[in-house]
Amino acid sequence: MRVRSFGSGAAMAALLIAGAAFAASREDNLNDPITGQENAVLADAPNVPPPVQRDHATKIVVHLEVRELEGRLADAVRYTFWTFGGHVPGKFIRIREGDLVEMHLDNHPDNKMPHNIDLHAVNGPGGGAAASLTAPGHSSVFSFKALNPGLYVYHCATAPVAMHIGNGMYGMILVEPKEGLPKVDHEYYVMQGDFYTQGANGDQGLQPFSMAKVIDEKPEYVVFNGSVGSTVGDKALTAKVGETVRLFVGDGGPNLVSSFHVIGQIFDVVYPEGNLAAPTRNVQTTMIPAGGAAIVQFQMSVPGTFIIVDHSIERAFNRGALAQLKVSGEENKLVYSGKTFDLVYQPEGTGIRVAGQGQIVAPAAQSKAERIELGAGVFANNCQACHQADGEGVPDAFPPLAKSDYLNGDKIRAIKTVTGGLETKLTVNGHDFNGVMPAWSLSDEDIADVLTYVYNTWGNSGQEVTPEEVRAYRIKAQ
């Protein structure tokens, strides 16, 4: 582990609060002379460009290339994204207050649509949008001086705006104060967005954009960094016990406001709304408006997997707004005993998850092999968010399915768990769990498929579960 200059959360918080006098005045920044010129270093989420080391203002040349690309929105769900730089969210831009930014918006010739850019860091009509409407195969250039430090969203503002944003056209720009930000061990970029597909959540294939749903503000997906599961498993954010983490969090919308929360981790410092002048301390959940941002900082005290959610919780568990921060290092039983955990989300009893209407009926499996194959899809869409792609679950939260004694010991009990849900205490492979497994309103066919898949993966017992068995169990249970 790296040796760090400030060891305790309190010390860090004190330092950050001391920085409250951040920010030169607008006048200072306007008059700050420009020396030299640089090309901006840009980064794709969850990465952030390195801190600005300069002690003077300069001219920064930023090239953002707009690409319209088909990509993954969720497992087996494809979507045509409109992007600033090839990914959702768009490239992270990092500059210093007083800098003069020369913005190039390059609309790739393969694109179909006109686009522009509105940076919330700009003082000027349309935030640059009025100066940057660009046809496919062309570029627009404008410049602005960064007068106010802070973390700002940028987005496309071409009519119809909700469609451009809804397809992923947003990103963030950090205008650092002259003093810079206090040093931390890790900086990450996390941006939430809502997506409106014609098919219901989980419907496979290339999904067209739904005009009706965006107007109703009823998204099918709410995700961090552009897709369901963008930041979990081996793509999770990482840190070590004792290290400090800073998240630059934005909400692109187009419609939803985020209740941003990291399960099991208190934010030592939050710069609400990306405002560097007035940090607050000891925050549990911070509200991020659509088209707004916040910076949150905290020190890791114990190891584990910390789940990042929109605490408007249905979105986290049913629409995709879930990411992970994996922390390694020594346990500290004083900070956290490890016997209870912070993950009971069931305001109104065991939630029943209703599969979307109008779903295309999947063909029934004709053999065990087909059942396993179809089951993999059911698992990815319904189970993976909690039990993980590798079936290992999340310690203290979601039990493993891989080599689970609970699962392999009793097939009927497994069927009962998936059809009826489970919220009693149980022990899997010697570890206690006391969470909530939602009841699933999946068809008999789907439950048979997913359980057969689970039984035939990760070294499990290899049994088959048939729809008849599921039906028989249901009749008996009534």
Added chain:
Amino acid sequence: MHGAVAIAVGTLALVAPLAVGLAVELNSDGMIALPAGLYMPFLRVRALNASNADATAARRIDAFRLDAEPVTNAQFLDFLIAHPQWRKSRIRALFADDRYLKRWPSDLEPADAGARDEPVTNVSWFAAEAYCKARGLRLPTTEQWEYALADEGRGRETVRARSLEWFAEPNGAHPPSVGGPPNGFGVRDMVGLVWEWTLDFAAYARTGESRDSDGKDSANFCGGAAAGVADATDYPAFMRYSMRASLKADYTADNLGFRCAGGAP
């Protein structure tokens, strides 16, 4: 039949068709005769000293002819044979950017045999106008084009749905060939193949930025103000106007073609 049905079906609807007994006529020149009619503009443009009522009034469109389909590579080739100054090796920089006829390997060679029936793309406004003029025609005005698309309110949902689908399909190496199903007027392929130039595309230059609430950007534009739109939920219409607003007359793009219009038969 549509005389009564078409009334007030929404944004692009014909409010009161003047022509009764519309005949779908495909003339030998591949053009459709469209009847005169009233048309509800999507963009409500209010002149400086006019009332809001003026802006929301239906507009009368005179009878005119319109190409049934976008101009194809084969048709454009004939034009280039007769008018060498518009070939890609000869075109003046004033009239087209560097991607003019990008898919054509050489002056008189559309990409390949299959490309003959595809809409010609990567043509500038100047080249499109020159082509139409050579046929004794013009580009359609934006209102004529939108009137043909509105189709007396028929197929409104289909147009919107097909547009959204097309927006989500990435550009292929080639656009699809012409020959889609006709709308009620008999006009084909207005959405789903290419964007199309209009004669007065530049008249809508301010509409790319739809958030300007009072619409009056007095420093840049004289006289008029967009007093809103007829239907703020019509995303494809916003997109068409944004696209037009983003263009300049020498621009070319991989998915931008055109068709021609003429006076009443």
Added chain:
Amino acid sequence: MSHRLLFVAAAAALVAFGSGAACAHDMQHMTMDAPAEPTSASLYNLESKWTNQDGASVPLGALGGKPVVAAMGYTSCKDMCPAIVANMMWIERHMSEDAARRVTFAFFSIDSAVDTPAKLKVYADEHGLDPGSWTLFHGDDDAVRELAAALGVGYRPDGLGGFDHAAVISLIDDKGEIVVQQRGTQASSDELLAALNSLLEKRN
């Protein structure tokens, strides 16, 4: 905008002299410098025909050989056009008398129906536009549409007999290529003036 209108009169007074002599001088320039074949990006590739305020027919290419400060508008426009013209006059006023004579200030009407050459002449006189450096042009619909397309000037009838149009002043070099454009009447003309002066210096 109103303060600009005020100095229209003042500017007119300033530029009024020197016009007679400039005329002959101009003609000389035209014949001497006009290139035979326009360059690829030259506006003079447009074949449109125009008529000046004196009723003489002028091809666009005849403007070649001198820098041109050009704008489009129409005489009955009460809103933007007076400001456009005032901006052009501001530019003229901020040049040396000698320099101003080596530039053409061109105003192209977009109102083909109403702005006859005679009407343009009255407008020029009313605004005190020096006939030595100013030319006002009338063209048919096609000529207007083509030039507007080449200059990037959006316009449309406003339904009340006038037009909505973009306020654009273009600086065109002696070959007919656009050097710089000023969009909007509130923008400062300093940049355009500086570009014009450096064009003239290069020609010296």
